[in-house]
Structure formats: structure tokens, C-alpha cells
Amino acid sequence: MVTLGEVLIALRGLEKSYPQGSGRSWVLRQIHAEIRAGEFVSIMGPSGAGKSTLLHILGMHDAEWDGEYHFLGTAVHALKPKHRSELHKAHIGFVFQSYHLLDDLTVAENLEVPLSYRDVGRKERQARVADTLDRFQIVGKKDLYPGQLSGGQQQLVGVARAVIANPQVILADEPTGNLHSEQGREIMELFTRLNAAGTTIVQVTHSETNAAYGRRIIHLRDGHVVQPEESQVHAAQA
């Protein structure tokens, strides 16, 4: 169990840009942020504000950026790609908007994959998969392929896959974007329960309803973090 309040993620002057013409096109600019262990944070903002980009940087999928990123006190910006991926493997679970389950594998096998990538022994793997299937109440679906599940069910498996390796933080990119509201609510309640059990949750969302499940909102606009009142001003203008 992680001590509540410890700084999990610290961003200082984080920037991302692409070369464009003679200059650069900025996606993220001077991002300063801190996320503490045990928090439930939502990242919000209009399309193209850089939300997903930021999330993927946090998830260490993207290595092309400048500035400082500390994860659990480790300076990610100074790490070699191999160590980044180790760090990511040890602490982070990722949930995608379009689920991204492996189509060739059954539900149970999809859950097993992250464990096998973490060199968990077979017995232990089976035990944890059984446990997780139980916890998410999808035991009956374990031998089905993703194509045979509804969107909500697929996302449930996606979340289960993200948590099975006991990550400290779950990063979710529009987790309910493809779901209808009832299914979306289930996923959000699931996040709430996981958060209550100690897992840090960071989600990107468009939905105020979903954001309401979290305790804090980071607003992004044109690659900048903006204060809530500022963002409301912008919203009013728009």
C-alpha cells in the first residue's frame, strides 16, 4: 500500500513540438503539474489541446519531448528507453479509448499477457487471472474472443488488463468515449473503487460527468495548463 500523498508524478517545464515550416508547432508548452499517489485526476480540454499527447508522455509511450518528468522520484527524462520501459512495466497500467484488446486471444489470455511480460510464473499467472476475472465478474466470458463482446464488456476487460499487474497508477485515455452512458457509468464506478483501494487514476475525458468522479481536474488549452477560472473564461468566449 502506497502512502497517500507521496508525489507520484511531477512535471516541470514539459514541452512537445513538431518541426513545421521554418519554426515549430507546439503541442504542449511549459507544463507544470504534480500528481500525488492516491489521487483521481481528470485531464480536460478541447480537442487538440494536447490531452492525449500528455497522457502518452505520462505513460512513457512517447519519448520525444523536452523538460522534466519525475515518476516516484525517478527522473524519467534522464532514463534510457530500456529503463523507461522497465519503469512503465512496473508501475503503470493503460486503458485505451478503443480498448485495444488482442483480437486473437481470449479474454483470459488477454489478461494473462501483461503478467507473462512481467515474467510471472504460470501458476501465479493462472491464479491472478482467475482472481481478476472473479473481481470484475467476467468469469463467464473468459473463453470468448474480444469480437464476441459488447463495447462495455471489452472496456471492462481493458481495465482488468490494466490493473492485473498491480500498477500504482492507471492512465486512461477517454475510457468511456466509445461507450453509452450506462456502460460509462460502470467503468467510472470501477475506477472509483480502484481509487478507494489505493490506485492512482489519471484519465483524459471530455465529459464533465466523468470528471466529477475524480477529485481534481487539470485543464489543458492549446498545450498550456490553465487555471479553472481561466478556462471558464475561455469557455465563455468560445
Place this chain on the structure above:
Amino acid sequence: MSKQDIWQGTLALMVLKTIELMGPQHGYGIARRIEQTSGHQLLVNYGTLYPALLKLEQEGYLTSYWDTSDNNRRAKYYKLTRTGKRRIEKATAEWEQATEILARFLSPGEA
């Protein structure tokens, strides 16, 4: 981290440290020594010890060989490798740091 992992991690350090102090040693000797050192507060059974030894060997911190023990029995001896020695230094430092941090939490008065 699950409880078992923590115990495994700690046990690994105890095992390495024990072998460092006693020289090459067989599993039984290591178990007894850890129990003695802990003032018999710890009980080391097969199920925890041998997987840990194997893991350390697989990770290259230990090597093993069969030999005859003091009382003329065949036993498998474990010996520290150079990587193992480095591992102890690193783990000790980390452990000290961790306990120091923990100590600050546990006795907040000094902060």
C-alpha cells in the same frame, strides 16, 4: 507490491548477507543462520528459502556446487558471485535509505 514480494526481497538480502558473512553455505545452514540471527523470530521453511535461492542463482548473484558438508553429507553449496557482492552493497544502501525515511514517518517528532 504484494506482501510476498516484500518478504522475498528482504529474504534475498538476508540470504546474500548471510553467505557474505559465512562464506559458501548450504541451504540448511543459511536457514538456520537466518533464524538464529533473527533471534528465532523468523521461521524459514523450504517454500520460501529455495525459490529465493533459485531466483538469486538465476539472476546471477549466486553460483552453486555440490560438496560434502562438515558432517559428511552431500549438500548443495551456494557461493556469492561478484555481481552478488555488488548487489549487497546496493541493496544495503537502499535499505538504509528506506528505513531512514520510514523512521522519519514513525517518529514524526524529529522532523
Place this chain on the structure above:
Amino acid sequence: MFRRLRASWRRLLATLGGDLHGEREITDELRSHLDHHIEDNLRAGMTRDVAERAARVHAGGLGQTVEQVRDRRGLAWLDSLTQDVHCAARSARRRPKFAVVAVLTLAIGIGTTTALFSLVYAVLLNPFNYEGADRTVNLSLLTDTGAPQGVFLTADQLTQLRRASVVEDAVATDAFGMTLTGGDLPEYARTLFYSLNGPGFLGIRPVLGRIFTEADTLGGGTPARVVILSYAFWRSRFAGATDVVGRTVQLDRTPYTIIGVAPPGFGGDILVPLDMGSDPSHAWSGGMVRLKPGTDLSAAQSELQALMTGFAAESPQRFPPGFRVRVSRLIEGRRAASFALPLVVSFAAAVLLLVVTCVTVSVLSLARGAARLRELAVRQAIGASRWRLVRQLMAESLVLALAGAGAGIAFAYWGTPRALKWLPPNSFPDVAETVYVSGPVLLFGVGLALLTSVLSGLSPALTLSRRRVGGLFQAAMVLVSDADHGRAHQVLVAAQVAFTVLLLAGTGAGVRSLLALLNTPLGYDPSNVLVVSANLPLGSYREWAARATFFEQLRARIASTPQVDAAGMSIYGGVPPRMGWRSLVEVPGRTVPPGMHPIVHRVSPEYFAALRIPVLRGRVWSAAEGQRATGVAVVTQGMARAFWPGADPIGQRIHVPELARSSSQFVLAAPGADGWMEVVGVVGDTPNIGLHDAPAPAMYVPHTVMLGDGAVFAIRTTGAEPLALLRTVREQMQAISPGQAVAQARTAQDALDAGGWARERFVVFLLSGFGVLALVLAVVGLFSVVSFSVARRVREFGIRLALGARRTTIATLALRPLAWSIAAGLVVGVALSTVANALLARWSIGDLTDPVVLKVAWLVHKFNEIAAADGFVPIEVNPSAGD
């Protein structure tokens, strides 16, 4: 890194030691733990009972721990490997189209390579399955001009040879055909003659009966009339009957007793004792010598040289002046033989074809992998390391390669014997008996599978496993990963084109050089000629005149048959490319060296017309001269040049002692024959010692000079299919002499095929097939790449079309990225061909740099243009990979 490597190595060793999960070791270790504990408890004063229980309780469950340790030790690698393989197999099942194409492609490569390897192995690598074959050498002589010649030894000299200090044992050998009669039809049997110690020397373990030994004599050095059947002959001629031993067969009209059947791999049809007592001047003879272990070849040669020099002093007429002894390992003879080069070239071509198939599968995997980028990125996102992804992708190519190898080896196993059946027997020595997918061949096939999986899988695996998670989920990055992808594709396409060009150049050159052989002037016309042999009933026509008349009646009757243009007759000689044997001749005023003795044919004058052998100078004897057995001869151009260089051969006299009197009861010399011949004409050369060697000097004399008990008729039709005339010919014979059988009937073309043409044609066919296959694969590979890029740009092309672009413009756009690869591939391929050409020049394989290949490559390019223009979208390329 090293730690992990070392640990893997240790685990591997434990596995190889049969202790898969280290189970034995961990049980021993825990047992020792328990024993130590019990001992301590005893020392502390417990009773044994209590001490044991206390130790057990303290230690915890034994079985559980063993299992836990096993889990850790074994499964970490073995389990995840089986998982990868399992996963790969499933992914192949779920995308059967790709899997089927890839497996078939690999099966073609592995199958052909394995099939040819099985031939190379049986014919060139391991052809002699008897003991000490590596120490066994062929013994022959070189004349002062360097021409090879056989060794002729008496029984006594063989005994001395066998006692020489470097020699473990020696055997005298000879080989020619005998006629097997006594069955329904007389049959030609390839006969291997061995001195009586031969079968023992070769270590023949008969599958039936026994072998002949030095005890099998009739006294006085004459061997018993016994015969051992070869395995193949036993199966084909005697249907594998188990009661053949003890049966009597007629060989050249002499009864022989079958005493045994040899195992596969000893060649020939029958093995017969060599009569060392008979006059060796008729037959050439070879010697095989097994050297003592560790004997140096040159030491052996100098000792044998001394020995042979001694023999030459005893019988100078059998040894050419200034001869040198040559010893060569058996295998060298094989490797120098005429079939070795076509075989090696075919094998090399097959290997090249295998490389092309591997590259093709690489290209296909990469194109397919592009559709899987999402899956791979998701795997990375949930924690797969690059190494892990590479391993998974390699497992996939391993599964494909193993399936391909399975299909390929099955294909080779099934197809090799069937393909060889197209060939006349003996095109490659021994293959009918020994070519099958044996242990080493199987091992080779599996090795190929592993190699193939690396060759075809590594490049896609390395490319596809590149870390590009970020790219996948963000449109802007997709371009970056595409660039990687494109590069790998371009390199692979270039490689494929280069190898295909090399293969085409190589096969083209091979084909051309073989065609050149096939186009070598033969000196006769083998088309539309029926060759029929007839033997006289035993003991009939014992008078020369009666026999001569009978033969002429038969010939004339056949010649008068409708659709017959000409009918010639030959005694024992047959037709090209292999006929007769050398005879001793004497020419006044000169000595004829042994290597120059000509082949003497006995023919009727119509023989030349029937085979269309051109008369170059002088004339052929008349029918009347023939009937009178006049002492005239026609020599070949080669003989004229060798015997009377710069002089006119017409009018020269030549003596053939063996034609002066009947040498056995079966032949009848003309009354008053003295063996002297006057040369009246010169005819063209025809192949007479095989297709690969220049014709030996030869001369023709009237067949009546020495009549045999059988004749061979060469019948030229007016254009009708020769074999269709067989029935008529039989009836004509029947009309002259009721009961007269045709012993053997075939066409002159068949004889040519059996002489090696069929083998050369087969190789030409094989090489052309490889070339075509490689071309098809190149097209498939390029097609998949083009289609892939077209699919990626479908929207762009659609917009361009909507804006009025023409289809050809679009095709050019689609192909432009690949044009450079193809060009680079062509350049590299031509360069490689030039290098290979230089290497092969000394083998005179032909020219590999040929504009033809460029045209072919251009065709490939053109084909793809068409494919792109028609907007084909191939198997399973998903243009919307990613989000």
C-alpha cells in the same frame, strides 16, 4: 546481459541432461536439508522419531516446494516459448491465407533444396556404404601422354598387390553388360565383375543367401559360375522373390547359380566373379585398393609404382611405356564424373531458390505485419519488451518454417523417387537404390527450417518490433514508423530482385551450356530409328554360311517392310552413344599404344544409311563384298587422324588378331579369315564411349567376318513412329523363322536418352523450373509491396483520380518508391552474376551476364505496373492500421 545468458545456458544444460525442471536436483537438495536438520535435532537430544517429525514440520511441504521451484526454473523460458509458439500457431490459423501462401512458398524452397540434397548426399557425399570406403582408392595407370588406362593384372599379380605393405586388401574389378536369358525375354544385365574376394572386400552383407568367397572355385583358378543379384535388380526382375537363391540363370548362354542378394547401394544389376585366368587383353580391368589406416596417398602411390614397374617387367605388353600409377579416392571419381557438375549446379540453384523464398516470405510478413502494427503497439503498451516481441515474431516465423519444412520434406520424400522415374535407369549412379529421405537428409531439412525461420523472420521481426507505441496512437507519428517500414521493405525488395536476377542468370547459363551439349553434332541421326536385337536359339545355325544367309534373310525381309527406309545389321555392337569395346590391332610399321586401340564394329553395309552416318572419303563395301566376308574396313575420321596423321588412310592395312579365328563356340569366323583388313573408306565420328567424352577411334568391318549368335538391327522408318513398326518387324521375323523372338526393342533416341541425354534434359528442365518459380515469387513479393503501398494511399489516389489523373499516372506514383529498389536489386544482381560468372568460368558453365535477365526483370516491373493500375488490393492489407 551476461548474467541472463549464463543462467539460460545452465538451464539448457540441465534440460539436455534430461532433468527438465531440475526436479531431481531440487529433491536431492531438500532431502539433504532435511537430513542436516534431523541430525542437529538428534544432537540436541531428541529421539529419532521426534527429530524427524520436528524437522519436517519446520521445513514445510516438500512436494509444494518442488513444484514451486520447478515453476521458477523450467517454466520461465520453456513455458513462455511454448506460449509464443502456441500463439503463433493460432495467429496462423486465424489468418489462413497468409499462412498458406507463406508455408507453400517455404515448402517449395525447403522441398527442392532437401530433394536435391538427398541426391547430392546419395550420389556425391556418401555414395559408398561399405567399410573403409574413405581409405579405398581406384588404381589406374597414366600413359606417358597422361591418358588414363586400366590396370591388367594376373591372378598372381593380384595376390602380390594384396600383400603390399601399404595395402590392407585389393580387388580386381571389371564391368560390362551380360545377356540374361532363361526368362520370358532375354535381358541386358549391367554386370560388375569382382575377383573372388570382392564381396568380402566391400563388406556386402547379403539380404538373402550368401556372397561368393575365395572358396568358390572350380579348380585351377577358374571361379565358380555363381551370381549375386543387386537389390534393385532382385526387386525389379525377380519381384523380390525370397526363393531366388539356388535358381539357375543363363548369362551369355552359360548357366550361373544365384547364391545371394546384395543390400541396396552396391550398384549394377548383378555381381559375378571375375575370371582372372582368361586373357585380359579383351577386357579392361580396374583395381580397387583399400589402404591401411593412416596411409598417405603419395606414399601409397610410390610404393604401388614400384610394384607395378615390377609387373611391367613380367608382362610388358600390358603396361604402356613410361606409365605412372594413379591412385584416387573413390569419392574423387564420383566428384569428377559427368553427373557431378549438373548435380552441384542444380543444388546451388535450389539453395538460391530457397533464399529467394525466404526473402519473399520476409516481404510478405512485413506487408502483413503492417496490418498488425496496432496489435504490436498494444503489446508494447502493456509491457512487452522489444526482445519479447522479437521472440514472438520469430516464433511465428519458426512455426511457418517448420510447417513449410514438414510440407517440403514430405514433398521431397514423395516426389524425389517419382521425379527420378522420369529418368532412364542409371542416369545417376545408385540413386534408384539409395535415394530416400534418410536421417542426415532429414536433419538437413530441419536445419533448413531453422535457418529459414531466421532468414525469413529476422528482418520483419526487427523492423516490426521497433518501439512505436506513441506513433500508433497519434496520427502525426504514423509517418515516422512508416518510413522505417518503407526502408525495410525497400531493402528486402532489392534483395529479392538481386537474388532472383542471380538465380535467373545462373539457371540461364546452366541451361545454355546444357543446351550446347544437347546441340553438339552427334554425327548420326537418332530420329525415326528402331533398334531391335534378336538372338539365335542356342546351338542353331552352326555353319558360317547358313548363319550368314539367315541373318541376311532377316535383314532383307525387314528392309522390304512398308514404311522401312533402310535396315542395317550389327553384331553385338548396338548403336551410339555407347557401343562395343576396344580390340587389339596391329598396323604394319608402327606400334599401337594401348590407349589407342580402336573399337571394332562388325556391321552390314546398310548400317551407315540406316543411322545416316556420313561417308566422308572412299566408299563402303558392297553387299556382295559383305556376303563374301572380304577383308575390308571403314575407319572413323578420328581413327584416321590418330593412326595415319597426314597420310591417306585409304588403302592402309590393319590386322585385328581376334577376328582371325573363332574365340568361342558362340562366334563363327569366316572361312579363310586372317584378320587382315584394307581400309576402303572414312566415315564420320559418332559418340561411342558416352556423350561427355570425345568419340574413341573406331573402325567398321563386314559383320560376316565374325558372326555372333545374335544381331542388332537398326531400322530407319520413312517417318513413322519407330515403335509402331515393332509388331510388323516381329511378324516378318516370324515369317522367316518361326519362334524367332525379339530380345530387346527400343528407339535410337531411347538409347541416347539412356546414355545421358535424359539426365541433361532433366537438369535443364529443373533449372528452368527454378528460374520460373523465382520469377513468380519475385512477382508475388513485389505485388504484395505495391498493393500494400497502394492500399495505404488509396484516399490520395482517389482524390487524384477525381481531379482527373490518368491511371498510368497513378501507377507511376504507386511504383515510384519501389522503382529505386528494383533498380538497385538489378544492379546488385547483375554485379553478383558477374562475380559468380568469374568464379564459374573455370567450370565453363556459360555466361551469367546476359541481357535476357534484364528483360525478365523489366517484365516483372511491367506486371506490377498493371497490378497497381488495376487497383488490386491484395490479401489482408488494412489501410487503416492505427486509430
